[in-house]
Structures are given as C-alpha cells and as structure tokens.
Amino acid sequence: MNSAVGPRRRTGTLVRPPIQASHVLRVGHVVITTPKPNEVGQWYRNTLGLLLSDEICDEEEGQVLLSFNRIDRGEEYVDHHAFQTMAGPAGGVHHISFEVLDIDDLYIGHDCLVNAGYRHVWGIGRHKQGSQIFDYWLDPSGIMYEHWTDSDLLNVTATAGRDTIPNSLGPWGPPIPPQFITHVA
Ligand SMILES: [Fe+2]
Numbered sequence: 001m002n003s004a005v006g007p008r009r010r011t012g013t014l015v016r017p018p019i020q021a022s023h024v025l026r027v028g029h030v031v032i033t034t035p036k037p038n039e040v041g042q043w044y045r046n047t048l049g050l051l052l053s054d055e056i057c058d059e060e061e062g063q064v065l066l067s068f069n070r071i072d073r074g075e076e077y078v079d080h081h082a083f084q085t086m087a088g089p090a091g092g093v094h095h096i097s098f099e100v101l102d103i104d105d106l107y108i109g110h111d112c113l114v115n116a117g118y119r120h121v122w123g124i125g126r127h128k129q130g131s132q133i134f135d136y137w138l139d140p141s142g143i144m145y146e147h148w149t150d151s152d153l154l155n156v157t158a159t160a161g162r163d164t165i166p167n168s169l170g171p172w173g174p175p176i177p178p179q180f181i182t183h184v185a
Contacts, residue, residue, distance in 0.1 A: 001103075015104070022100040022109025022147050029081050029097045033088025033184045041067030041085045052160040053080050054129040059164040066168075068129050070154060077153035080130035092184035095136065097146040103133055106149050110135050122180045125173015128163070134173075136180065143185040 002010050034040045041064070044050050050069040057064055068081035086094050100106050110124060121144060123135035132148035139145055169176065 017104040019108055021112045022105050024098040024100055026099050028099045031084040031086055031094040033086050033092035033094050034090055037067055037085040037087050038064035050083060053154060054161040056163050056168045072156060074156050077155045080152040080154055088184050095144040095146050097148060100147045100149050102149055106135055106147050109147060113137055122177055126170040128168055128170040144183050
C-alpha cells in the first residue's frame with residue numbers, strides 16, 4: 001500500500017483484488033476462557049515456554065482479566081499473541097483466529113460473509129494489544145472466529161505491557177458489543 005509519507009510502495013499497478021471470500025493463510029491464535037486467566041496464563045508460560053506480551057487488568061483491584069502470550073523463538077519476530085486467556089467460564093473457547101492476506105482481503109471477505117447471511121459480531125477495527133485489524137464472526141455452530149491482518153511482531157527482547165479495561169481499546173473501530181465480552185463456546 002502507498003501512504004502519504006515515505007517511499008511509494010506501489011507504482012504502475014492498479015488495485016484490482018478479486019471479489020471473493022477472504023484467503024485464510026493460517027491459524028493465528030486461540031483464546032480460551034477461564035475463571036483464573038492470570039494463573040492459567042502463568043501455567044502456559046511456565047509449562048510450554050510462552051512469553052507474556054500484554055495483560056489487561058481490572059481497574060480497581062488490578063486483577064488480570066486477559067493475558068496475551070507469544071511463542072518464544074528467541075531473536076526471531078513472532079505474532080504478538082498465539083495464545084490468550086480471558087476471564088470467563090472454565091474450559092471455554094472464546095474465539096479462534098485466522099490470518100488473512102491483507103486489508104483488502106479482509107474487507108472483501110467481510111462483504112462476502114454479509115451477503116452470505118452469516119452472523120457478524122464485531123469489527124472492522126484495529127486492536128490495541130497486537131494491533132491487528134480485526135473482524136469477528138460466528139460460524140454456523142456458534143463458535144466465534146476472527147479474520148485479522150497486520151499483527152505486531154515481537155521477539156524475546158520485548159517487555160510485557162499492562163493496561164486497564166478502559167485503556168484497552170484500539171485506535172479505531174466500532175464500540176465493543178456486550179456479546180463479544182460474554183461470548184463462550
Ligand atoms: Fe483475536
């Protein structure tokens with residue numbers, strides 16, 4: 001994409017992406033619900049060697065409500081989170097997440113899903129923790145899934161961030177619907 005500053009990245013070619021469903025490239029992350037998001041996140045970090053990228057806390061008591069964890073590949077840059085815990089019922093899946101090709105692919109795929117009558121949950125917006133451009137949907141069985149593009153990439157040197165709920169929303173996008181917060185499958 002071209003931007004107003006910096007070198008022009010696209011010259012002499014036109015933007016003509018195919019009008020079709022998003023092209024999913026891989027599973028990006030999974031989010032589980034648990035009554036103990038901090039302890040369960042710590043267990044995964046201690047046991048599987050994940051690294052903490054960010055946590056979001058309750059404003060009054062400082063209790064961790066969400067933890068975002070990434071794979072440790074040393075100096076190599078990896079997605080901001082591959083595994084996330086979130087306050088909720090034990091053993092639940094909040095959403096699974098797929099990386100799509102780019103922002104056009106995400107928006108065109110959104111239109112295809114609208115036209116196909118699927119149930120939309122939240123988006124399109126940009127997250128704060130991980131910075132992905134996101135779009136959330138329900139599959140026919142009620143499991144929530146996410147299309148995203150443009151994640152932050154961190155390596156082993158990054159220090160963990162900490163936010164409270166009121167400071168955790170991204171720079172743009174629609175307000176977070178209550179259904180997203182309470183969803184579990
Ligand atoms: Fe996600």
